[in-house]
Amino acid sequence: MQSRGSILVVDDDIGARESMKMILGGRFDVATTDRGYKAIELVKEKEFDVVVLDIRMPDITGIEVLKKIKENEPSPEVMMVTAFAALDTAKDAMKLGAYDYVEKPFKSFDELRNAVSKGIDRKMKMAKSLQLAKDFDEVRKQLLQLEKLSSLGQIASEVIHELATPITGVLGYSEFLLDQECNGIIKNSLQKIKSEAERCQNLIRNVLTFARKPENIKKPVNANEIVRRTVDIKAYQISLDNIKLVLNLDPELPIILADFGLIQQVILNIINNAQDVLKKHDKERLILISTKSDADNIFITIENSGPFIPTEHIDMIFEPYFTTKGAENGTGLGLSISRDIINSHNGEISVKNNNTIGVTFTIRLPIYKE
Incomplete structure (x- = not known):
């Protein structure tokens, strides 16, 4: 089931605030407040999809609330609500991060609902973009790690090839000396050298077998x-x-x-x-x-x-x-x-x-x- 979307309505006029709650409530989950500072606190406490924000507030201007809200990450989409007299301010708000504005009184219920739905869509697209960026960064890290492993594998293969020659020499000399006359202690030590050289030779053979493409x-x-x-x-x-x-x-x-x-x-x-x-x-x-x-x-x-x-x-x-x-x-x-x-x-x-x-x-x- 698709999420209804979470909306915060911020307006000091109780009539406007309650009417917006009624209009939006059938389609979205709606919270309300009549104070700008309270809105800033609520946005920090809960992740809203859209904030419907009146420009004129008694304690702090809607523009200042918008700036504070946009400091949060991730921030909700913000739509300004304005009377005709504050229309220029609403347009300025869009330069600060608001995605749209509507004028009071609303032309119709659908005008408000459609404007909020637009914000929900923007929020969803932004969330997907952030997730894609996160996924891309994770893949990039994995590719860097694979590149490191590939380089290490190449180095290891070259080192192992270099080791094969002296190990073969140690094995050959130990076999030669074992064929010569020597006392028991030396013979026992040579046998240990030969045994360890054979173990190293087998290890090199196994690693090279594993490392082949x-x-x-x-x-x-x-x-x-x-x-x-x-x-x-x-x-x-x-x-x-x-x-x-x-x-x-x-x-x-x-x-x-x-x-x-x-x-x-x-x-x-x-x-x-x-x-x-x-x-x-x-x-x-x-x-x-x-x-x-x-x-x-x-x-x-x-x-x-x-x-x-x-x-x-x-x-x-x-x-x-x-x-x-x-x-x-x-x-x-x-x-x-x-x-x-x-x-x-x-x-x-x-x-x-x-x-x-x-x-x-x-x-x-x-x-x-x-």
């Missing part, structure tokens, strides 16, 4: 392997935040037809969100990733022990640009993109609050059947 190339793949390689990327960083990450993967998990990098992107995004929540959590910090299957689908569940998602947010969490982090910390696109990726795999992603504590994301993907 997605082409949505689906191949038969084991979802457990996607989970493991994603966890390899995040394990060290998560440990710095004292978060325990546990895997409970079904060893008999069926194969799916999927783009490895895109599914990895979805899992990584959910883990990142869980990490952001848990590092501020003063209780148990746990992420549990499980896999299982039924006759037709495999399921990847990612649980965290953080606080519940507010009820009013849970239905909006996959919507584009929805974020509780602020534009400087998040784009609000991660989960929306994740949903689109899973949908493109004929799957489904959902989220729910657990019975006692924490949140669970569930990804369903169809089993690959040749």
